Structures are given as structure tokens and as C-alpha cells.
Amino acid sequence: MNSKEIAKIVGVSRSTVSRVINNYPDIPEATREKVLKAIRENNYYPNSSARRLVGMKSSTLGVFVVDIKDNEKPHHVIENNEDLLYGNSYFSPFINAFIDQANKAQYYVLVSTVYSSDELWKIKSSFCEKRIDGGVIIGSKDNEYEKILEVIGKDFIIAAVDINVTEENKDKAIYINLNNYKGAFEATKYLIDLGHRDIGIITGDITKLSGSVRFESFKQALLENGIQLNEDYIAYGDFTEYSGYIGMKKILKSSRRPTAVFVCNDTMAIGAYKAIGEMGLSIPDDISVIGFDNSQISQYMYPPLTSVNVSLPEAAKLSADLLIKSIEKKELVPEVKIVDTTIVERASCKRIDN
Numbered sequence: 105m106n107s108k109e110i111a112k113i114v115g116v117s118r119s120t121v122s123r124v125i126n127n128y129p130d131i132p133e134a135t136r137e138k139v140l141k142a143i144r145e146n147n148y149y150p151n152s153s154a155r156r157l158v159g160m161k162s163s164t165l166g167v168f169v170v171d172i173k174d175n176e177k178p179h180h181v182i183e184n185n186e187d188l189l190y191g192n193s194y195f196s197p198f199i200n201a202f203i204d205q206a207n208k209a210q211y212y213v214l215v216s217t218v219y220s221s222d223e224l225w226k227i228k229s230s231f232c233e234k235r236i237d238g239g240v241i242i243g244s245k246d247n248e249y250e251k252i253l254e255v256i257g258k259d260f261i262i263a264a265v266d267i268n269v270t271e272e273n274k275d276k277a278i279y280i281n282l283n284n285y286k287g288a289f290e291a292t293k294y295l296i297d298l299g300h301r302d303i304g305i306i307t308g309d310i311t312k313l314s315g316s317v318r319f320e321s322f323k324q325a326l327l328e329n330g331i332q333l334n335e336d337y338i339a340y341g342d343f344t345e346y347s348g349y350i351g352m353k354k355i356l357k358s359s360r361r362p363t364a365v366f367v368c369n370d371t372m373a374i375g376a377y378k379a380i381g382e383m384g385l386s387i388p389d390d391i392s393v394i395g396f397d398n399s400q401i402s403q404y405m406y407p408p409l410t411s412v413n414v415s416l417p418e419a420a421k422l423s424a425d426l427l428i429k430s431i432e433k434k435e436l437v438p439e440v441k442i443v444d445t446t447i448v449e450r451a452s453c454k455r456i457d458n
């Protein structure tokens with residue numbers, strides 16, 4: 105089937121068929137309808153835009169990496185490199201596994217970044233232009249996610265990673281969350297069980313769910329074990345190497361140094377290691393460090409970093425599978441999945457005597 109044959113069936117010129125396909129405005133509505141009907145009925149797929157016009161599936165999933173910095177520069181710009189996506193230990197394993205899983209099910213993947221509120225339209229337009237059949241949002245804060253829901257409206261199949269599930273939003277998406285509470289509690293308890301009492305924390309971005317839950321859980325674990333949290337031992341990071349570096353420098357300035365620090369992701373632990381080394385201290389003899397996320401790099405750090413494993417590839421596979429399940433059912437099937445955590449012991453923590 106080609107455009108000449110469609111033209112013949114409808115009784116119009118070939119250029120009229122092409123104008124309909126390319127969405128020209130000067131075609132009478134009745135003619136447009138007839139051409140689209142013939143395209144549909146004769147399974148004529150000249151290219152992706154025609155396919156979208158006739159309401160076919162795009163067989164494409166979207167991944168929206170959200171890192172909104174309206175009042176400051178995005179991390180990859182600050183760090184003067186393109187690390188946000190390519191080298192990022194959180195986004196990149198997620199994206200890789202998501203693409204693999206989607207491809208296995210014969211779906212393509214369209215990846216977009218959203219670095220400012222002005223770019224939220226990208227999400228809506230990907231759906232409205234039928235570029236994607238469903239999409240996953242990763243990296244956004246709860247309030248940004250609410251804005252995204254408002255912008256894109258309803259009737260779209262979306263999944264969200266690391267978002268607080270509420271009565272209001274629970275039916276609007278598929279949610280994939282990490283067991284941050286359990287992971288952070290166990291990490292803190294691990295340090296306590298090794299005899300540590302002076303324990304510091306470098307938090308993640310506490311405006312994001314994983315940042316705030318990991319911090320709250322750390323405080324609760326200390327409280328339940330009768331340990332006072334020293335304000336000097338808290339550094340507020342944002343999940344980047346640099347904030348881990350600055351955070352550890354701050355903590356090490358305390359008059360009485362902590363003997364252990366819970367660093368809320370492995371990326372920040374890289375910066376923390378650098379700060380510890382620059383102060384002439386050694387891990388774990390002078391200070392124990394435990395990370396979170398069990399990023400690929402943590403096994404190659406020196407000493408290898410003990411970390412809380414949370415499988416981002418598993419989160420990605422779940423997101424892709426559940427999106428595809430909804431797409432094939434032709435309606436959103438809201439669900440909440442939690443990816444579990446376990447401690448991976450390496451060499452960065454040691455037992456101390458009190």
C-alpha cells in the first residue's frame with residue numbers, strides 16, 4: 105500500500121493525501137476524515153507522523169529525568185561536565201536497565217531531561233504528540249511531581265520513581281519506591297552494633313523523598329538506641345560528590361570527631377573519601393563510612409565501600425514492565441512497588457571498643 109493507492113481509494117490527489125498526513129490546515133474536514141479512515145483501514149504506515157495521526161501505538165516509552173534547578177545551575181553545569189546523565193550513579197543504571205527491559209518487549213525508549221520548570225511542557229507534549237505510549241518520571245521532588253500531574257492532566261500512563269504516595273495521587277500513576285527507611289535504619293544500626301556512638305550523617309537532598317526518609321530513619325535509629333545526635337555531625341548534602349566533600353570537611357572540623365559517618369549515597373561518599381584523605385585520616389582506622397545505593401563504583405573505592413544495596417536496575421525493570429502492562433490493557437493500572445534493600449559489607453567500617 106502506498107499514498108497513490110490511498111489517493112485512488114478516497115478519490116483525491118496524491119498531494120491531498122500527503123497534505124493530510126503532514127497535517128496541513130487547508131484540507132476540508134470531511135476530506136481529512138476520509139483520508140485518515142482509508143489510511144487506518146488499509147494499514148498504511150508511511151512514517152511515524154502518519155502513524156501517530158491515525159492513533160496507532162508509538163511502541164515507545166518515555167524516561168523523564170527531572171533535575172529542576174530554577175534558582176541555580178543544574179549539577180552537570182556546575183560541575184562543568186555532562187555527568188548528570190552519563191556518569192550519574194543513580195540515573196544512568198536506571199536508564200540503561202529501563203532501555204534493555206523496554207527493548208526486550210519490542211518498545212523503543214525516548215529519554216528527555218527536565219532541568220527547569222519551563223521545560224515541564226516536554227512531558228506533556230511527548231504524550232500529546234503521541235510520541236510515547238507511557239513514561240516514567242525519575243528525580244523529581246514531591247512538589248514538582250504534583251506540578252507535573254497538573255500539567256499533563258489525566259488519561260496518560262505514567263510511572264514515578266521515589267515519590268511519596270498519597271490519597272490524592274495514588275490512583276494517578278504507577279509508583280516505584282525504594283525501601284529507604286529500612287535501608288537507612290539498618291545502616292545506622294550496623295554502625296551502632298560495631299560499637300559506634302559518635303555517628304555523623306551527610307544527608308542527600310532532603311527535598312527529595314529518598315533524601316528526607318534516609319535522614320528521618322537515621323535519627324529514629326539513633327533515638328531508639330539511646331544515642332544523642334550531635335548537630336555538629338550533620339551535613340546537608342544534595343547527592344553530588346562535591347556536597348559529600350564539603351559535608352565531610354564540615355563534619356571533620358567538629359571539636360570531637362565522630363567515629364563513623366552514614367553518607368546517604370555512594371556518590372557523596374566519593375567526595376567524603378577525598379575530604380578524609382586530605383585531612384590525613386584513614387578509613388576505617390580513624391573513621392568508618394557507610395554509603396547507600398551500592399553504586400557500581402563502590403566496590404572499586406579504596407577501601408571498598410560498605411553500602412546499602414538498592415537495585416536501580418530492578419526499579420527500572422519494574423517501571424518498564426508495569427508501564428507496558430498498562431499500555432497493553434489500554435488503561436493505567438495504578439500500583440505501588442517497593443524495591444528492597446540489603447547491606448553489602450566491604451571494608452570501610454570497623455568495630456571499635458568503647
Ligand code: ADE
Pocket residue numbers: 194195243266308312314315343369397
Ligand atoms: N540516591 C537516591 N536518590 C537519589 C537522587 N535523587 N539522586 C542521586 N542519588 C540518589
